[in-house]
Amino acid sequence: MPAQSIWTLLSWGPDGWSDDIASGVLVTIVLALATLPIGLTIGFFVAFAKQHEEPSLRLAANIYTTVFRGLPELVTLFLFFFGMPLLLQYVVRLFNPNATIDVNSFIAGMIVLSLIFSSYASEVFLSAFRAIPKGQYEGGYAIGLSKWQTMRLIILPQLIRIAFPGLENCWLSLLKDTSLVSVVNLAETLRQSGVAARVTKHAFLFYSVAALIFLALAILSSIGTSYILRYIGRREAR
């Protein structure tokens, strides 16, 4: 094989690897964006349960965060990726003895990342809940709003504003954690770069490319969040 110049390797098309890596970047972004709303929702409800006056709710939520913050991400991922099919298969075989189950690595990654993201986000939401004075709730009830309305119209807008910087950190670590899903063969950025590295024997080049892509995604999201932050700030000023 004639030695190719690195510019050929990085070009777009059959000789280069840019198109393959770009498809991987797309998978990374889609995975992170698909995880975000699920993780935020679960995280919000876990934080809500953690500051509830009912002790059993608090206990359940605390077990949740202890488990998913205590387990290494990789262990959670492997447990789900290998354990979930066994469990599902066991359940499904009760009805249909010949069924086989395969778990899609994208879905497995999405579930695991949501669990991890939500347990970290719940801590952020919890401290935001604690920063909102009790009078806000009481004021809401005093003007006749129901519990749900108070939450939606009075607490939530303040909560988001307070929690936003913390959630930004959670988002950045989510973005980095997506690289772990490459281990279960999801064709995202790191996986595609790894394939390119193995085929072309230019490991340093392609792993540097992967690192720079993650760096670029981090920079892009901090630009994005600063826009959102400015928008939130303007709403507040009005």
Add this chain to the structure above:
Amino acid sequence: MSVSQAVVVDKPPPLARGWPRARIVGYSLVGVWMLFGLGIVAYLIYAWNPEFFARYAPAYLQGLGTTLSLVSISMVLGAIFSLPVAYGRMSRNRILSGLAYCYVYFFRGTPLLVQTYLVYYGVGSFRPELETVGLWWFFREAFYCGVFAFSLNTAAYQAEILRGAIESVPRGQWEGAASLGLHTLQTLRKVVLPQAIIVALRPYGNELILMIKASAIVAIITVYDLMGNAKLAYAKSFDIQAYIWVAIVYLVMVEILRHGVEWIERRITIHLHR
């Protein structure tokens, strides 16, 4: 009509201990967790396999040793290397602080997995060059590569922790010490650091926990740490309990550390509580 009516104020009735919705939900969620835990215990008892245990328990112990030594070496090396980085971050020299900023940004902005690959596969691909420099023995071993990548990574995080802690000490403390005639090093050792440690303890503890959790990824570059041995056991036996056991070990380790850090924090802030 008499105006002076005795106003009798009753105590509000005690709150009804009925079954409001939150309690039903809470009890059922706790119930789900209990079922889940019992399910795992039942599975481990049902799948109890003395042969599996005899075969892999020593490997797990050895793996635990590898994990702990990897994490402790990286933490110590990272702590040493974080000193110049933190100094650079706080320096007024543009070039120095710019370099330190780029270092920190790179290592905090890219996944640790990518950094580990970059060291093990990336740097390792320059074998002839490394052999001439005489460093090949280092980059050949996956364990050393793991230590190298982890130290650089944690140095970036620890530098930020250190900087935050030192900057949290008010300027007046420096000025006061200077007016007493202490020089910079004395000020740092006797005045600033004792106050900074209280601020830094919790982040340092979190960083240690994060490192223990992150150390599982060296299993992917063929280091037989705790996770690596679990992978091996699973590949040989196709028995999911390989991962369940390792999850329990990690969880216990992290919980012990977390409570340990909380205990130390209570001890060293005892003068702040009244």
